Amino acid sequence: MFTLRNVSVACRRSAILTWRGASQRAVQRLDISGVYPPIATPFTRSEDVDYRRLNDNLNKYAEIPFRGLVVQGSNGEYPYLTPEERVEVVKKVRRALPIDKLVMAGSGCESTRATIQMSQRMADVGADCVLVVTPCFYRGRMDSRALINHYTQVADSSSVPVILYSVPANTGLDLPLDAIIQLSQHPNIVGLKDSGGDIAEFPGAGGISWVPHGCVLRAVGGVCALANVLGQQVCELAQLCVSGRWDEARELQYRLIEPNTAVTRQFGVPALKQAMEWFGYHGGVCRTPLQPLSQTDLDQLRVNFTSNGWL
Numbered sequence: 001m002f003t004l005r006n007v008s009v010a011c012r013r014s015a016i017l018t019w020r021g022a023s024q025r026a027v028q029r030l031d032i033s034g035v036y037p038p039i040a041t042p043f044t045r046s047e048d049v050d051y052r053r054l055n056d057n058l059n060k061y062a063e064i065p066f067r068g069l070v071v072q073g074s075n076g077e078y079p080y081l082t083p084e085e086r087v088e089v090v091k092k093v094r095r096a097l098p099i100d101k102l103v104m105a106g107s108g109c110e111s112t113r114a115t116i117q118m119s120q121r122m123a124d125v126g127a128d129c130v131l132v133v134t135p136c137f138y139r140g141r142m143d144s145r146a147l148i149n150h151y152t153q154v155a156d157s158s159s160v161p162v163i164l165y166s167v168p169a170n171t172g173l174d175l176p177l178d179a180i181i182q183l184s185q186h187p188n189i190v191g192l193k194d195s196g197g198d199i200a201e202f203p204g205a206g207g208i209s210w211v212p213h214g215c216v217l218r219a220v221g222g223v224c225a226l227a228n229v230l231g232q233q234v235c236e237l238a239q240l241c242v243s244g245r246w247d248e249a250r251e252l253q254y255r256l257i258e259p260n261t262a263v264t265r266q267f268g269v270p271a272l273k274q275a276m277e278w279f280g281y282h283g284g285v286c287r288t289p290l291q292p293l294s295q296t297d298l299d300q301l302r303v304n305f306t307s308n309g310w311l
Contacts, residue, residue: 034067037227042284053282068102094126108133136171167195262304
């Protein structure tokens with residue numbers, strides 16, 4: 001069994017868990033506490049990666065006290081990018097960020113061989129750690145034995161620490177608890193980003209509404225989709241919780257729940273990109289087959305932000 005070193009609550013119904021034991025040395029080597037926005041990938045109208053607008057976003061994020069950025073996570077539309085684009089985006093982000101900001105790069109692929117190769121490419125362009133999503137195409141065969149073997153091979157080969165990534169809403173696959181327990185003993189696997197939000201399985205997992213609960217359980221940060229839009233406010237919420245100012249934290253939390261839900265499970269990436277445009281960032285279009293919001297959904301998204309005083 002593993003014991004939790006900390007529970008980092010994320011605002012997209014996810015948590016990052018790090019543990020003691022065999023991986024203690026790796027945890028000490030890389031402190032992953034703090035708030036991370038899982039950044040979007042701006043595209044031009046012709047659906048090319050818009051590196052200029054990406055850089056504009058990075059300059060604005062540099063003014064917010066984030067611990068780092070998650071690059072090529074689900075909000076970055078990574079399944080729609082070529083391997084070369086995925087690596088180039090991480091390379092551009094690393095070059096633009098101050099050295100004290102961490103780059104957590106999504107490197108998961110369907111095969112173990114491809115994931116090992118992608119993880120090394122991400123490390124070569126400056127990623128501080130890699131976020132490895134569960135392979136899922138043959139999910140009926142992705143049992144604990146297969147996933148333990150997959151992650152063990154990746155972690156054995158990776159020159160940077162590995163974070164497990166379970167996002168069943170997208171993959172249809174939960175990372176089994178017995179696999180997590182065994183993998184937690186690996187010295188190069190330093191944590192788990194759980195986007196399932198099952199509070200019964202992982203204390204502190206959940207959306208914005210769970211941030212105070214997570215802090216009681218020694219939460220120290222989160223991977224928060226809403227931080228792409230309201231980054232300063234999400235960082236303030238985390239600081240209020242850490243400092244024990246619960247009444248202020250609860251008041252701010254309630255104002256963030258509706259917008260957070262809207263840009264995650266309700267409307268997803270198209271809503272996040274639209275909200276970014278409202279708040280002075282560059283979201284741009286989504287790469288097809290993702291479609292822009294309908295007028296009805298757009299109107300509802302505006303209500304979600306306006307009724308809580310953000311627009």
